[in-house]
Amino acid sequence: MINRFRMTALATNAEGSPDLYLIFVEATDLQYNEGQHYDMALARAEDKGYWAPMIAFDRNDAASGTLRHATAFMEGETDEV
Template identity: 65%
Template sequence: MFNHIRMVVLATNAVGSPDLFLTSVEATGTQYQHGCHYDMALLRARDEGYTPPMIAFDQYDAAARMLRRAAAFIEGDAAEV
């Protein structure tokens, strides 16, 4: 059985700027436990022209929670850090 996992890759785009690549992957429980979903997301980002440095995180990682807080902070909807 495959699980649908939302992923974000922080990477460098084609013009050399930091960017976020959003994707989703299908992974078995075993693949997820072994971290293969990160590799899948990184490969997709590379296929779309993104370059290292790159780091991937999924919807359950602490970085995903912080991304929501960062968006509120950037928009001015959250208290200063």
């Protein structure tokens, strides 16, 4: 069975700045369990003009849980680090 996963790639954009690329990746349970969904997300980011350094994560990774807090911190809504 193929599942659709929400992924984010932290990558370098065409201007040379760090950026977040949001993408859906379709993978089987086996591909997901083997971590191939990360490679798929990075390959799609490369296809869209992003380059290394890059790292991909999904909603089950620690980085995903930190995004909301990072946004609040960067917007000055919290001083908690």
